[in-house]
Amino acid sequence: GAVVSQHPSRVICKSGTSVKIECRSLDFQATTMFWYRQFPKQSLMLMATSNEGSKATYEQGVEKDKFLINHASLTLSTLTVTSAHPEDSSFYICSASKNTEAFFGQGTRLTVV
Amino acid sequence: GENVEQHPSTLSVQEGDSAVIKCTYSDSASNYFPWYKQELGKGPQLIIDIRSNVGEKKDQRIAVTLNKTAKHFSLHITETQPEDSAVYFCAASNRDDKIIFGKGTRLHILP
Numbered sequence: 112g113a114v115v116s117q118h119p120s121r122v123i124c125k126s127g128t129s130v131k132i133e134c135r136s137l138d139f140q141a142t143t144m145f146w147y148r149q150f151p152k153q154s155l156m157l158m159a160t161s162n163e164g165s166k167a168t169y170e171q172g173v174e175k176d177k178f179l180i181n182h183a184s185l186t187l188s189t190l191t192v193t194s195a196h197p198e199d200s201s202f203y204i205c206s207a208s209k210n211t212e213a214f215f216g217q218g219t220r221l222t223v224v
Numbered sequence: 225g226e227n228v229e230q231h232p233s234t235l236s237v238q239e240g241d242s243a244v245i246k247c248t249y250s251d252s253a254s255n256y257f258p259w260y261k262q263e264l265g266k267g268p269q270l271i272i273d274i275r276s277n278v279g280e281k282k283d284q285r286i287a288v289t290l291n292k293t294a295k296h297f298s299l300h301i302t303e304t305q306p307e308d309s310a311v312y313f314c315a316a317s318n319r320d321d322k323i324i325f326g327k328g329t330r331l332h333i334l335p
Binding site: 117143145153154155156157160202204206208211212213214215216217218220 | 256258260265266267268269270273313317321322323324325326327328
């Protein structure tokens, strides 16, 4: 298998502030990582594809200026939720693929108060 | 784009009985079909997967079948145990590695 580490696992922030979530592939290099959002009792919804060294590709309806993605190295992608609001509270999960198999991080529970 | 439908949304089975979850997909270019188990507050864990060049795959109590013509695939869990209780997601992916998930099935194993 492969290990994808996500940090932090939980974060509480005030409305209007920004939060950064990190996703690391620990034992392999990932040119592409994916970011998902999951609301309670719902499925994982793909937000964007993070491409190392280039701009992220966002899914329809996802605001690129609100969810900033940076993939500066082959083992690290970051998602920054800017000017967070309570409706951004959710479970955010990243994944990275190795040999076409996807490995997921542990997820980050974001609560905006 | 790909659309994955999954049913049932909730499934309760007696311990020891079998559970079956079914999914359909829309994009004929999809060639990889993983199944994930998600426990509360955790990321999804891959439990089994199948590629479009095979019709069936088995791993101990878990099996997956794929019908490419009908674009549907199923998860079978036999001899269910309490620890099988979780949410299960089917998914489909094509060559660009995007994983598109079904809506999930909450499986309850009854004592």
